Amino acid sequence: MCKQQLLKVLEVVEKQDTWRKKECINLIASENIMSPLAIEVFSSDMMHRYAEGLPYKRHYQGTKYVDEIETLVIDLGNKLFRCKHYDPRPISGMIANLCVFAALTEPGDKIANLKIPDGGHISHSIVGTAGVRGLKTLNMPFDSKEMNIDAEKLKKVKKEKIKLVVLGGSLFLFPHPVKEIKEVLDDTKILYDAAHVLGLIAGKRFQDPLREGADVVASSSHKTFPGPQGGMVYTDNEKISKQVAQAILPGLISNHHLFRLPSLAITLIEMLEFGEKYADQTVKNSKKLASSLYEMGFKVLCEHKGFTESHQVVVDVRENEGGKTVAETLERANIICNKNLLPWDNNEDTDDPSGIRLGVQECTRTGMNESEMEHIANLITRVIIKGEKPEKVREEVIQFKKEYSKTKYCFT
Ligand SMILES: Cc1ncc(COP(=O)(O)O)c(C=O)c1O
Structure with missing residues (x-):
């Protein structure tokens, strides 16, 4: 029985590798493949370890090489995304959003988001992560012909007390009007969810959310950015970076899945190149x-x-x-x-x-x-x-x- 099940596991993995990798045209917009080098370093000893905290300030011993890699990842992330505070610890895009919600909102606060049919992700909605944080949502006006947020109409909802605007999305054809929204809702913080378009931002072929007025970017690391599955948050704002770090640990992530880090480093280097x-x-x-x-x-x-x-x-x-x-x-x-x-x-x-x-x-x-x-x-x-x-x-x-x-x- 046991042997049969073992063989079954190997067989299913083999079938997956053959079918999806070698025999299919993949047009899923949220997936990608890692480079050979990134794959090579994916299963290192780091997959067995813990390194709670920040590099060189850990709660455990035995982390000197993890510290080195994570420091390198942070430096490379800051360079690629031209930001001051890059944090690779969120273990997925959804968790990255939750880390920002936990950092910048309180339960009961209202966020402005996109409805799911307009391109918003479930993590921006009350049925998903925003709801888990106890947030209320206000759907931003959306022009379905232009497939974009209607920043003009958003002016009318200015009086509503919005704590955070969430831009970016899953159905995402055109850059969002970050600048215009910043002007409309001047002192409201903007979270830009770059999960889908991160690789295009890295390649300077889409908008640059930080330069256009977003306060913080949360993202996955595995869609147009072809890294290991995971997440990240980056910002230029030191206060926000500290609040997010606090939300990460002790708030939401103990072990940040260290096996991702060497592959993420390779992907960052390759994306720079x-x-x-x-x-x-x-x-x-x-x-x-x-x-x-x-x-x-x-x-x-x-x-x-x-x-x-x-x-x-x-x-x-x-x-x-x-x-x-x-x-x-x-x-x-x-x-x-x-x-x-x-x-x-x-x-x-x-x-x-x-x-x-x-x-x-x-x-x-x-x-x-x-x-x-x-x-x-x-x-x-x-x-x-x-x-x-x-x-x-x-x-x-x-x-x-x-x-x-x-x-x-x-x-x-
Ligand atoms: C806009 C957006 N944000 C967040 C996520 C969630 O990312 P993850 O699957 O890494 O949790 C997705 C997933 O597709 C997404 O499209």
Whole structure:
């Protein structure tokens, strides 16, 4: 029994590695692959250890090398994101948001957020992390044609006592009006959730939230930024950095999952070296995927704005049987994406929303450029519009993927 189960574990992992890594076109906008070097240092002895506290001020002995790596990570983070206080300890993007909520709000305070169909993440909402902190929320006005926050309309809610504005999101095509919102709500603190676009910020191909007026940035470390799964918070404000550090320990994180740190260091170094080229090609690719799908007959959002300025492409597939069916049908062709709520959906429509969200950051990382985006759009069109059997297209996808087995924009 025991042996059977052991073999089962090995078999399932092998299947996952073959299927998702070698045989699928991955268009999940929140994922990425680490570089070979980052993978190599991922399973070090650090995965067994504890290092509560800050480098060289730990609560345990035995941490001298962790101190060295974490100090390096902090220096590299400060350099890459041009900030003064980079903290890599939050173990995920959601926890990073919670650390900021715990630092800058009290239960009962009100935050301004985006509704989930407008692109807000569950961690910004009362059903998620904001609710866990006991916060109230005020949904920011959103222009679904422009797919952006309506800063003008936000002026009208100025009188509401807002403790923190949360910008950034999960459905995120265009830079948010950070500057304008800072002007409207001058002394209200702004948290910018960069989880999706961190790699584009690092590559200077998206807005730079700190320079535009955000007080603090919270993020994941594994979407357009191709690091190990985890989180981070950074700011230029010393007081906020101390409040966040206090929220982290003793508040929310004891062991900050040290095995992430060497891989994070490698990713930061590689993004300093290759980030601009990577981010640039990512945005070129998303624009090309969007325009190709549009020309082939899909309702891609925001044609009048060039479709996208991020890694994401958003398609309204109500005419094509809706987000659930489209995403499931594409999976049968080994094209992996997710169904997504769009601004005109209700929160309750999560099972069958209007849209799909496509992200090109992982394909880009394997060396795909504009011509490959056109090819992928064609494969999607054949399955969803022309009604070809997904299983037939799957064979082509497997063959196509064989050409893209290497990771680019990194040291080899
Ligand atoms: C905008 C945003 N913030 C936070 C998160 C949560 O990140 P994590 O999964 O690292 O907790 C996500 C996840 O996709 C996200 O899209």
